[in-house]
Amino acid sequence: MVLTGVPVIPDRDEAREWAERELARPEYAAAEPTPLDRIAQGIRDVIASIFGSEAPAGLGSVVLVVLAVLVIALIVTAFIIWGRPRAVRRATTPFAALFGEEESRTAAQLRRLAAEQADAGEFTTAVVLRMRALARGLQERGLVDPPPGATVHAFARAAARVFPHRAAELESAADVFDDVRYLRRPGTAAAYAQVARTDEQLAAEHPAPSETSDRPDALATAGPRSAPR
Numbered sequence: 001m002v003l004t005g006v007p008v009i010p011d012r013d014e015a016r017e018w019a020e021r022e023l024a025r026p027e028y029a030a031a032e033p034t035p036l037d038r039i040a041q042g043i044r045d046v047i048a049s050i051f052g053s054e055a056p057a058g059l060g061s062v063v064l065v066v067l068a069v070l071v072i073a074l075i076v077t078a079f080i081i082w083g084r085p086r087a088v089r090r091a092t093t094p095f096a097a098l099f100g101e102e103e104s105r106t107a108a109q110l111r112r113l114a115a116e117q118a119d120a121g122e123f124t125t126a127v128v129l130r131m132r133a134l135a136r137g138l139q140e141r142g143l144v145d146p147p148p149g150a151t152v153h154a155f156a157r158a159a160a161r162v163f164p165h166r167a168a169e170l171e172s173a174a175d176v177f178d179d180v181r182y183l184r185r186p187g188t189a190a191a192y193a194q195v196a197r198t199d200e201q202l203a204a205e206h207p208a209p210s211e212t213s214d215r216p217d218a219l220a221t222a223g224p225r226s227a228p229r
Contacts, residue, residue: 097148098132098139099155107137111199114192123187124180127195131177134199138162143207152177162207169198 110133117126135155138144143162146155156174160167173195179185
């Protein structure tokens with residue numbers, strides 16, 4: 001006599017074998033999500049995390065992947081055109097101060113203004129502008145970089161390390177600048193010509209490699225003047 005309807009309780013190995021057979025059936029394989037479905041679900045998760053809501057259910061996997069590719073392409077294009085975004089854009093030029101005062105004009109602009117003032121007989125202003133042009137010219141060439149607050153004599157000593165054969169002319173031009181700027185002595189045509197000549201000489205010369213080896217720390221080691229002018 002064969003008993004039917006009595007449940008068969010498999011052991012552990014038989015249970016595992018039965019489960020593997022069941023999951024191997026075609027209908028289970030068809031229900032597995034495809035790689036495209038997984039990518040789409042990841043995109044939905046990103047949209048939900050950014051906007052706090054799920055992506056519209058009507059959007060298929062292919063549409064979501066295409067949208068993601070378009071967004072990435074737009075970001076890459078923006079980087080190519082505009083570069084990396086900057087947190088803060090400088091409102092002033094890199095050279096915003098000179099001899100303790102604001103000065104954003106270029107060497108060419110300062111030279112032109114100095115010449116105009118000299119032609120008008122305003123030699124005091126012309127001397128100040130031409131000395132600033134001299135300093136700005138060396139700064140633009142990357143030869144001397146005076147920090148904010150550096151005096152004209154500190155600059156002259158730093159420039160003399162780059163052009164040691166012009167040390168006397170630089171110190172003399174700094175004296176002229178101090179005379180008209182701080183001692184209130186009137187500028188003269190001769191004083192302006194002296195500063196302009198030094199500026200022209202330095203603009204036409206290039207330092208030897210050995211003369212620029214200590215340039216980065218030039219002003220840091222210049223030290224104060226022995227007596228203020």
